[in-house]
Amino acid sequence: MTKKTFDIAVIGGGPVGIFTAFYAAMRDLEPVLIESMPTLGGQPSNLYAQKQIYDVAGQFGVNGSQLIQNLIIDQPPFKYETCLETTVENFVKQDDYYQIKTNHEDIFAKAIIITVGNGPFNPRKLAFDYDPQLEGKQLNYFVKNLEDFRNCDVLVAGGGDTAVDWALEIDKVAHHTSLLHRRNQFRALESSVKRLMDTKVELLTPNIITGLQLLPDSNKVSVSFKTVGTEDTAQVIVDKILVNYGMTTDSRLLRKWGLELQGPFIPVNSKMQTNLEHVYAAGDVVTYPGKQKLITLGFAEGPIAVSSAIADIYPQKSNFGHSSSMFN
Numbered sequence: 001m002t003k004k005t006f007d008i009a010v011i012g013g014g015p016v017g018i019f020t021a022f023y024a025a026m027r028d029l030e031p032v033l034i035e036s037m038p039t040l041g042g043q044p045s046n047l048y049a050q051k052q053i054y055d056v057a058g059q060f061g062v063n064g065s066q067l068i069q070n071l072i073i074d075q076p077p078f079k080y081e082t083c084l085e086t087t088v089e090n091f092v093k094q095d096d097y098y099q100i101k102t103n104h105e106d107i108f109a110k111a112i113i114i115t116v117g118n119g120p121f122n123p124r125k126l127a128f129d130y131d132p133q134l135e136g137k138q139l140n141y142f143v144k145n146l147e148d149f150r151n152c153d154v155l156v157a158g159g160g161d162t163a164v165d166w167a168l169e170i171d172k173v174a175h176h177t178s179l180l181h182r183r184n185q186f187r188a189l190e191s192s193v194k195r196l197m198d199t200k201v202e203l204l205t206p207n208i209i210t211g212l213q214l215l216p217d218s219n220k221v222s223v224s225f226k227t228v229g230t231e232d233t234a235q236v237i238v239d240k241i242l243v244n245y246g247m248t249t250d251s252r253l254l255r256k257w258g259l260e261l262q263g264p265f266i267p268v269n270s271k272m273q274t275n276l277e278h279v280y281a282a283g284d285v286v287t288y289p290g291k292q293k294l295i296t297l298g299f300a301e302g303p304i305a306v307s308s309a310i311a312d313i314y315p316q317k318s319n320f321g322h323s324s325s326m327f328n
Contacts, residue, residue: 005097006032008309009109011088014042015295016283017115018071020302021080027306031080032107036087041068042117051165056296090256111309114281124245130212138221139241149240151175155223157209158244164188164196166242171201180204182228262287272305278312280305
């Protein structure tokens with residue numbers, strides 16, 4: 001059996017990975033997109049599927065799910081192969097291609113572009129013991145459906161962009177919304193904080209949650225919290241709790257791949273090149289001076305990585321103009 005070798009293997013099926021594979025196909029390459037989850041979408045699909053996004057050009061106010069739907073284009077001449085539920089275990093350079101070992105069949109590609117975002121992610125959970133049966137019911141770390149919070153009394157915990165944005169969205173459908181944070185200042189986008197101050201969301205700061213107790217003969221939960229720096233305690237009774245304390249990620253797989261790392265991130269140059277030959281990276285997984293974690297910036301880094309790969313593996317190819325001139 002003759003093995004098929006792709007031009008580029010894109011590892012990571014979040015928004016940046018999807019657009020990078022699309023752009024590679026637009027450049028008349030044969031790309032393959034490899035994703036460990038059952039579906040494409042990454043964090044926008046899993047963490048903020050219904051949260052509105054305002055910082056992606058041309059996609060103003062779409063939610064995470066809509067953004068991913070808009071990105072997936074499966075028609076000529078932009079088709080690329082997709083491998084879902086496929087985990088890359090390692091890759092080895094073999095002459096002019098990489099042999100990519102996965103939990104399924106090996107994949108062969110002349111170049112690799114890594115777009116794994118923050119890597120395999122898990123929510124940072126509450127730091128005390130609680131009844132695990134509360135998770136997915138009264139206690140949530142993700143929002144799967146905004147309607148789950150309609151007419152409810154909701155407590156959102158956290159102080160970053162995700163917590164503030166969800167408090168704003170949930171307040172549109174909830175009976176009452178509270179936002180609890182350990183500091184008086186929020187770490188969210190200034191415009192989001194300004195919007196928050198103009199709503200009826202109740203701010204419970206500076207406090208930390210200390211306990212959860214399901215009320216007998218009720219689906220409501222009593223949430224105990226303590227004011228930071230004092231012994232003052234209080235309780236609030238709610239139907240739903242949404243905890244947004246951030247994510248924990250694991251960079252051990254990147255080290256296993258032989259990549260030089262700066263903390264959990266991959267240092268790249270202006271061509272998105274890593275320390276490995278014909279291996280590039282783009283999106284939230286990369287770092288360089290001035291790097292910002294924005295989807296829209298990743299949409300620029302992906303095409304740079306593709307163009308760099310073409311120059312390295314197909315130096316005879318002519319320079320690319322613009323998509324508007326492709327079919328002229």
